[in-house]
Amino acid sequence: MTPDRFNECLEHIHWSTETLAEILGCDESLAEAYSLGLTEVPMKLGVWLEVLAQTHEAAESGRPTGLKGKRYSVGN
Numbered sequence: 001m002t003p004d005r006f007n008e009c010l011e012h013i014h015w016s017t018e019t020l021a022e023i024l025g026c027d028e029s030l031a032e033a034y035s036l037g038l039t040e041v042p043m044k045l046g047v048w049l050e051v052l053a054q055t056h057e058a059a060e061s062g063r064p065t066g067l068k069g070k071r072y073s074v075g076n
Contacts, residue, residue, distance in 0.1 A: 001046035003037035009053035010035075 001009075010020060017031035024031070024045075033039045041049075 001041040001049070003035060006034050006041055006046070006049065009049040012053040012056045013049075014056075 010017065015023075017035050018028050021028040021031040030039075034041045034045075
């Protein structure tokens with residue numbers, strides 16, 4: 001997985017490298033190294049991110065749009 005695709009996948013799933021590090025239980029410096037291309041993304045991680053990104057991309061078309069700008073107010 002290239003650093004560009006790694007970053008694209010994180011964008012699709014709305015995660016930062018900090019969030020990814022928390023989920024993986026690793027230091028953020030490792031996630032940053034993947035992001036910058038300083039070290040190779042392990043195959044298992046790359047495949048997992050691809051599946052998550054593709055799932056999020058596919059689900060995006062079904063995202064509810066009628067809630068944009070709405071708020072909760074007592075009495076409604």
